[in-house]
Amino acid sequence: MTVNLTLVLVAASLLGCGVYLVLERSLSRVLVGIVMIGNGVSLSFMVAGGPAGRAPIVSKGGDTTGLTDPLPQAMVLTAIVITLATTAFVLAMAYRSWQLNGHDDVQDDIEDDIVRRLALRDVTSEAYSATTSDYPGDDSSGDPGQGPDDDPLVADAAETAEREARST
Amino acid sequence: MNALVPLPVLLPILGAGASLALLHHPRIQRWLSLTVLGSVVVVAAVLLVQADRHGPQTVWIGAWPETLGIVLVADRLAALMLLVSAVVTLAVLAYSVGQGMTEDEEGAPISVYHPTFLVLVAGVANAFLAGDLFNLFVSFEMLLFASYVLLTLGGTAARVRAGTIYVLVNLLSSTLFLISLAVTYAATGTLTLAHLAQRLAELPDHVSLMIQLLLLTTFAIKAAVFPLSLWLPDSYPTAPAPVTAVFAGLLTKVGVYAILRVQTLLFPDSPLTDLLLWAALLTMIIGILGAIAQSDIKRMLSFTLVSHIGYLILGIALDSRTGTAGTTFYVVHHITIQTALFLVLGLVERRAGSTALMRIGGLARIAPLLAVLFFVPAMNLAGIPPFSGFIGKVGLFQAAQLDSSPLAWTLVVAGAATSLLTLYAVAKTWAVVFWRTPLEAHEALEAIGTSSAEPVPGHDTGAVRVHRGHVHTAAGTVSRSDIEEARRLGDDNEPERDFHTLIEAGDDNRHAPLGMLLPAAGLVTASVLLTVVAGPLYALGDRAADDLHERTPYLSSVLTEEHP
Structure with missing residues (x-):
C-alpha cells in the first residue's frame, strides 16, 4: 500500500x-x-x-476499477x-x-483536594504523638501550614469535650 | 436471521423520539418509557433463551451483502448482558419516575430526562450487540452523549465542573478509538469483528499488537481500569442518584464487555496476561485505598466501583474458560449490586439531606428499612458468604489458582485483601450513617467549627484531639478557610445544615415515596436472588465462556457464506 x-x-x-x-x-x-x-x-x-x-458511483454492471x-x-x-x-x-x-x-477553566476536584489535605495532616499528626507533651515548646511537628482537623467520622462527643478541656 | 435482535436498540430509540414528541404530557411520557423498557426486558430474555438453545442470533441490517453491511450479534454473553442491563435500567427508570425526576429536579429542563435515558439504554444495547468495531464506536458515542446530558442535568456549578472533566476524558478516548479504527482499517480493510478475527491472524505480530494495545487502551478508559480510572470518582457523584446508579452499573461494564469481546474474539493468541494482571492488581488495590479515604458515601462507592473492575479484568487476563466464566458471573453480580447501592444511597440522601459522612447519623432507628436495604448489598459487595459476591470471587480465585503463576497467586491474595478492605469501607460507612446518633454527628461537626474560631498560628495551645491513638493538631488558619470554602462550593444545597439540625427544625419528614422505595428494594431482592440462581447462572456463564474461547459458534453464525 x-x-x-x-x-x-x-x-x-x-x-x-x-x-x-x-x-x-x-x-x-x-x-x-x-x-x-x-x-x-x-x-x-x-x-x-x-x-x-x-468517485465510487457505479452503474449496474459498470467498471469498478480505480474507484x-x-x-x-x-x-x-x-x-x-x-x-x-x-x-x-x-x-x-x-x-x-x-x-x-466568570471563566471557563477546567477546575480541580474539590473533594479530592480535601481528602489529600486530610491525608497530609494525618502524616504529621503521627509524628506529633511521638514528640509532643514531653518536650514543651517543641513544636517541630506542629506545622502551621497543615490544615486543622475536621475529620468528624471518628470524633465523638467525649473526645470533643476532652479537647475543649485542654484548650481552656 | 432473527428479527428480534435489533429490537433492544430500536425500541428505546423510537421510544426516545416519541417521548420527545410527548414533551407536554409527562404522564404519558413516563408510561411510555416504562413500557418500552419493560418490552426490552422481555425481548432480551427471549433472545437469551434463543441464543442459549440455538447458538448466536444474527441480523445483517438492510440485507447488505455479508461483511459490507452492519451485523448485530446476540450470542450468550451479549444476550445475558442485555438482559441484566435491561432489568437494571427498568428499575432505575421506575425509581426516577417515583422520585419525580422530571418535576422536582431543581432547574432541570423538564422532560429531557426520559428521552435521554432511552437513548442511553439504546446505546448500551447497541454496544452489546454490535458485530463490527465501527458500530461499537457509534454505540459508545450514543451512550456517551446521553451520559453527557444526564451528568450535567440542570447545569449547576458542581455538575458543570464534574461534567467538563468527564466530557473531555471521554472525547479523548473516543478520538483514540477512531485512531485505532483507522489503523485497523488500513491494516485489514475491514471492521467487522468476525472478519477481523480471520484477517488479524495474518498480520505481522507487531502490527496486530499495536492494534490490540490501541483498542485495549480505549476500552480501559471506558471501563475505568487503573491508571485510566482517575476521571470516574470525580465525575459520577455529582449527578442525580438514579443517573449515578445507571452509570455505575452499566457504563464501565460496557467497557469491560468490549475488552472481553476483543480479547477472546480478535486476539486469542495474544492474551497479554501479565500486563492485564498488573492492571487488575493496581485497579483493585488503589481503588479500594481511595474508597477508604473518602468522606462522602457517593465517592466512596465510586471508588469501590473502580476497585471491583479489577476483579473483572483479572478474569479476562487469565485467558481461560474458568476465568471468563468467573468474569461473566461477576459482571452480572456487580451490575446489580452497584446499581442497587447507589439507588439506596439516593434514598439515604433524600432522608438525611446529604451523603457527606460528617452530616448524617442515626438512620438505623429512624429508617430501619433503609439500614437493611443498604446493609445487604454492602455485604454482598464485600463478598460475605451467602451472597453472590462471594460466589463470584471464589470463581475468579479458582481460575487464578488454576493459572498457578506467581503473579496469579499474588492476584488471589490482593483480591482477598481488597475484599476485606471493601468490607472495612462499607462497614465503617454503615456504622457512621446508621449507628451513631445524629447528635453525635452534629457535635462532631460543631467541634470542627469551634476549634477554628481562635487559631494560634505556630503554637499548639489547645486544639489537640486524641482519637484511636493518634493526636491531631488543629493549628493553621489557611487550610481551614480553604476547606470550608471548598465544602461550600462542593455542596450547594444547604451547606450549613446537617441531619441533626434538620431533625431539630422538624424538617426530617422527607419520607421516600413508595415509587422510589419499591424499585430499590426490588433490585436489592434481585441481588439476593442471584445467590439462589447462582448454579444455573454460573452454568450459563460457563457455556458463554466456552463459546467465546471456541470462537467457531460466533464466526460461523456471522459468516454464513464463504469469503475469499
Whole structure:
C-alpha cells in the first residue's frame, strides 16, 4: 500500500497542535484542540482508505476499477457529525461555566483536594504523638501550614469535650 | 436471521423520539418509557433463551451483502448482558419516575430526562450487540452523549465542573478509538469483528499488537481500569442518584464487555496476561485505598466501583474458560449490586439531606428499612458468604489458582485483601450513617467549627484531639478557610445544615415515596436472588465462556457464506 505523505504529515501536525491545546486549562482552547485532533483523525481515515481514485458511483454492471474506497469516507462522515455535536455541547458547557464562574477553566476536584489535605495532616499528626507533651515548646511537628482537623467520622462527643478541656 | 435482535436498540430509540414528541404530557411520557423498557426486558430474555438453545442470533441490517453491511450479534454473553442491563435500567427508570425526576429536579429542563435515558439504554444495547468495531464506536458515542446530558442535568456549578472533566476524558478516548479504527482499517480493510478475527491472524505480530494495545487502551478508559480510572470518582457523584446508579452499573461494564469481546474474539493468541494482571492488581488495590479515604458515601462507592473492575479484568487476563466464566458471573453480580447501592444511597440522601459522612447519623432507628436495604448489598459487595459476591470471587480465585503463576497467586491474595478492605469501607460507612446518633454527628461537626474560631498560628495551645491513638493538631488558619470554602462550593444545597439540625427544625419528614422505595428494594431482592440462581447462572456463564474461547459458534453464525 502506498501512502500519501502529505496527508500523513498534515494529520500528524494537526494532532500535535491539538494535543498541545488540550493540555491548556481554558475550556475554549481545549475545544479548539479537540476539533484539530478530530480533523487530524479524519485525515488519517483518508490515509487508511488507500490511494485516491474515481468517485465510487457505479452503474449496474459498470467498471469498478480505480474507484476510491467509499467505506472510510462514510466513517469519516459519521465521525465529523459526532465531532460537530460534541463541539456544540462543549461550547454550551464553556458558556455555562463562564456564566457561573466568570471563566471557563477546567477546575480541580474539590473533594479530592480535601481528602489529600486530610491525608497530609494525618502524616504529621503521627509524628506529633511521638514528640509532643514531653518536650514543651517543641513544636517541630506542629506545622502551621497543615490544615486543622475536621475529620468528624471518628470524633465523638467525649473526645470533643476532652479537647475543649485542654484548650481552656 | 432473527428479527428480534435489533429490537433492544430500536425500541428505546423510537421510544426516545416519541417521548420527545410527548414533551407536554409527562404522564404519558413516563408510561411510555416504562413500557418500552419493560418490552426490552422481555425481548432480551427471549433472545437469551434463543441464543442459549440455538447458538448466536444474527441480523445483517438492510440485507447488505455479508461483511459490507452492519451485523448485530446476540450470542450468550451479549444476550445475558442485555438482559441484566435491561432489568437494571427498568428499575432505575421506575425509581426516577417515583422520585419525580422530571418535576422536582431543581432547574432541570423538564422532560429531557426520559428521552435521554432511552437513548442511553439504546446505546448500551447497541454496544452489546454490535458485530463490527465501527458500530461499537457509534454505540459508545450514543451512550456517551446521553451520559453527557444526564451528568450535567440542570447545569449547576458542581455538575458543570464534574461534567467538563468527564466530557473531555471521554472525547479523548473516543478520538483514540477512531485512531485505532483507522489503523485497523488500513491494516485489514475491514471492521467487522468476525472478519477481523480471520484477517488479524495474518498480520505481522507487531502490527496486530499495536492494534490490540490501541483498542485495549480505549476500552480501559471506558471501563475505568487503573491508571485510566482517575476521571470516574470525580465525575459520577455529582449527578442525580438514579443517573449515578445507571452509570455505575452499566457504563464501565460496557467497557469491560468490549475488552472481553476483543480479547477472546480478535486476539486469542495474544492474551497479554501479565500486563492485564498488573492492571487488575493496581485497579483493585488503589481503588479500594481511595474508597477508604473518602468522606462522602457517593465517592466512596465510586471508588469501590473502580476497585471491583479489577476483579473483572483479572478474569479476562487469565485467558481461560474458568476465568471468563468467573468474569461473566461477576459482571452480572456487580451490575446489580452497584446499581442497587447507589439507588439506596439516593434514598439515604433524600432522608438525611446529604451523603457527606460528617452530616448524617442515626438512620438505623429512624429508617430501619433503609439500614437493611443498604446493609445487604454492602455485604454482598464485600463478598460475605451467602451472597453472590462471594460466589463470584471464589470463581475468579479458582481460575487464578488454576493459572498457578506467581503473579496469579499474588492476584488471589490482593483480591482477598481488597475484599476485606471493601468490607472495612462499607462497614465503617454503615456504622457512621446508621449507628451513631445524629447528635453525635452534629457535635462532631460543631467541634470542627469551634476549634477554628481562635487559631494560634505556630503554637499548639489547645486544639489537640486524641482519637484511636493518634493526636491531631488543629493549628493553621489557611487550610481551614480553604476547606470550608471548598465544602461550600462542593455542596450547594444547604451547606450549613446537617441531619441533626434538620431533625431539630422538624424538617426530617422527607419520607421516600413508595415509587422510589419499591424499585430499590426490588433490585436489592434481585441481588439476593442471584445467590439462589447462582448454579444455573454460573452454568450459563460457563457455556458463554466456552463459546467465546471456541470462537467457531460466533464466526460461523456471522459468516454464513464463504469469503475469499
